[in-house]
Amino acid sequence: xxxxxxxxxxxxxxxxxxxxxxxxxxxxxxxxxxxxxxxxxxxxxxxxxxxxxxxxxxxxxxxxxxxxxxxxxxxxxxxxxxxxxxxxxxxxxxxxxxxxxxxxxxxxxxxxxxxxxxxxxxxxxxxxxxxxxxxxxxxxxxxxxxxxxxxxxxxxxxxxxxx
Numbered sequence: 001x002x003x004x005x006x007x008x009x010x011x012x013x014x015x016x017x018x019x020x021x022x023x024x025x026x027x028x029x030x031x032x033x034x035x036x037x038x039x040x041x042x043x044x045x046x047x048x049x050x051x052x053x054x055x056x057x058x059x060x061x062x063x064x065x066x067x068x069x070x071x072x073x074x075x076x077x078x079x080x081x082x083x084x085x086x087x088x089x090x091x092x093x094x095x096x097x098x099x100x101x102x103x104x105x106x107x108x109x110x111x112x113x114x115x116x117x118x119x120x121x122x123x124x125x126x127x128x129x130x131x132x133x134x135x136x137x138x139x140x141x142x143x144x145x146x147x148x149x150x151x152x153x154x155x156x157x158x159x160x161x162x163x
Contacts, residue, residue, distance in 0.1 A: 006035055008087060010154075011096040015116060017135035017156055019063075019077050020091070024158050026074045028054065028067050035060060039088040061088025066157075080140070080153030101150035104129065104141045128152060 008020035017024075021034050032038070041055035042064075054072065058065050062085050066076035079085050083100040087093035097110050108131070111118060116133055123130040127144040135156075142152045 005087075005090055005092040007092045007094070009094045009096065010085070010098040011094070013135075013156070014098070014111075014133055014137045014154075015114070015135055017137055019156070022065075022074070022077070024074055024077075024156065028058070028072050028074070031058070031065055031074060035090045039090070059088070060091045061086040061093070063087055063091060063093075076155065076157040078153065078155045078157075083148075085154075098154065099151065101142075101148040103150045107139065107151060
């Protein structure tokens with residue numbers, strides 16, 4: 001297992017959909033071999049996942065990796081609710097312009113400057129707006145006045161993953 005920190009560029013992630021050396025469909029063991037033991041883990045609230053021996057989610061700082069029950073493969077990379085995205089003790093994260101509360105117009109302008117195409121997608125919450133990049137990465141923006149406006153979360157998920 002790795003004893004060093006893995007470098008990840010969020011600019012590369014939004015352009016390619018690859019989180020450094022981590023890619024969707026890798027097994028949990030492959031992810032842990034590359035990144036080392038996670039900083040934390042959690043389980044889904046439904047009873048089926050609570051009975052499983054391995055946690056549904058492993059965490060490195062603010063970055064969450066979601067695994068399937070059936071094949072134990074990586075199906076989603078996700079982070080939310082933070083002012084500054086951090087990779088914890090195992091990931092050296094270059095956040096580029098991706099920071100909590102970054103204005104949507106600023107993000108869209110920068111994406112255009114580097115040639116990253118995106119489309120609006122229906123948000124899961126009416127208080128947010130959401131864009132999907134060609135790489136599959138989705139960015140969610142808070143639109144409510146009482147919350148910090150701007151970038152709220154990023155996500156890359158397998159097309160078959162709910163949520």
